[in-house]
Amino acid sequence: AQSVSQHNHHVILSEAASLELGCNYSYGGTVNLFWYVQYPGQHLQLLLKYFSGDPLVKGIKGFEAEFIKSKFSFNLRKPSVQWSDTAEYFCAVIQIDSNYQLIWGAGTKLIIKP
Amino acid sequence: DAGITQSPRYKITETGRQVTLMCHQTWSHSYMFWYRQDLGHGLRLIYYSAAADITDKGEVPDGYVVSRSKTENFPLTLESATRSQTSVYFCASREGEQFFGPGTRLTVL
Numbered sequence: 453a454q455s456v457s458q459h460n461h462h463v464i465l466s467e468a469a470s471l472e473l474g475c476n477y478s479y480g481g482t483v484n485l486f487w488y489v490q491y492p493g494q495h496l497q498l499l500l501k502y503f504s505g506d507p508l509v510k511g512i513k514g515f516e517a518e519f520i521k522s523k524f525s526f527n528l529r530k531p532s533v534q535w536s537d538t539a540e541y542f543c544a545v546i547q548i549d550s551n552y553q554l555i556w557g558a559g560t561k562l563i564i565k566p
Numbered sequence: 567d568a569g570i571t572q573s574p575r576y577k578i579t580e581t582g583r584q585v586t587l588m589c590h591q592t593w594s595h596s597y598m599f600w601y602r603q604d605l606g607h608g609l610r611l612i613y614y615s616a617a618a619d620i621t622d623k624g625e626v627p628d629g630y631v632v633s634r635s636k637t638e639n640f641p642l643t644l645e646s647a648t649r650s651q652t653s654v655y656f657c658a659s660r661e662g663e664q665f666f667g668p669g670t671r672l673t674v675l
Contacts, residue, residue, distance in 0.1 A: 486663065486664070488664075488666075494668075495656060495666045495667060495668045495669050496609075496656065496658075496666040497666070498663050498664075498665075501662075501663055503662075542608065542609065544664075553611065553614065553624075554599075554611075554660075554664055556608055556609045556611075557608065558607070558608040559608045559609075
């Protein structure tokens with residue numbers, strides 16, 4: 453079965469540290485890729501997405517992600533995190549030529565120490 | 567306002583009772599989804615719908631029933647609630663990206 457792996461379940465960083473959250477998927481065909489964020493007590497919101505074109509995608513709040521097709525990866529990055537980035541981050545993949553379903557990673561809880 | 571809404575936002579019920587969670591979207595998106603979110607499991611797909619009157623099972627459909635008589639509504643029914651169905655339920659619709667409702671926190675005593 454196709455899957456999405458987020459390697460870190462919990463990440464704790466200090467403010468101003470750089471962030472990289474890993475996301476790997478197992479499907480070899482054409483994909484659309486997403487990162488969603490869920491702040492404490494809130495619903496999921498789209499952070500950024502990749503459909504085609506430039507593999508380096510800029511999202512909201514200073515986040516970016518790079519699609520590396522050869523590595524089946526779509527890692528999320530931010531050069532300097534803030535306390536308000538404390539949230540859970542989910543990677544998700546749609547297999548374009550397979551079906552409509554989003555395949556979700558298990559999520560990474562990010563805690564930023566002030 | 568355009569968007570996706572869920573009701574109720576909080577619900578406490580007892581084992582064996584029937585519960586219906588409502589989901590409404592104003593965009594006329596074709597695809598709609600129901601997820602449950604539990605600690606240690608992330609998001610798990612319960613049911614989805616590709617269009618009105620077309621529904622299909624997701625990863626964890628047992629104990630749930632859905633219907634989609636109108637494009638904008640996608641109610642989820644727990645026919646006989648169990649404690650294991652205590653969770654936060656998210657409805658979503660999709661057109662390109664997926665948009666989520668605010669969630670319903672359901673507690674089954």
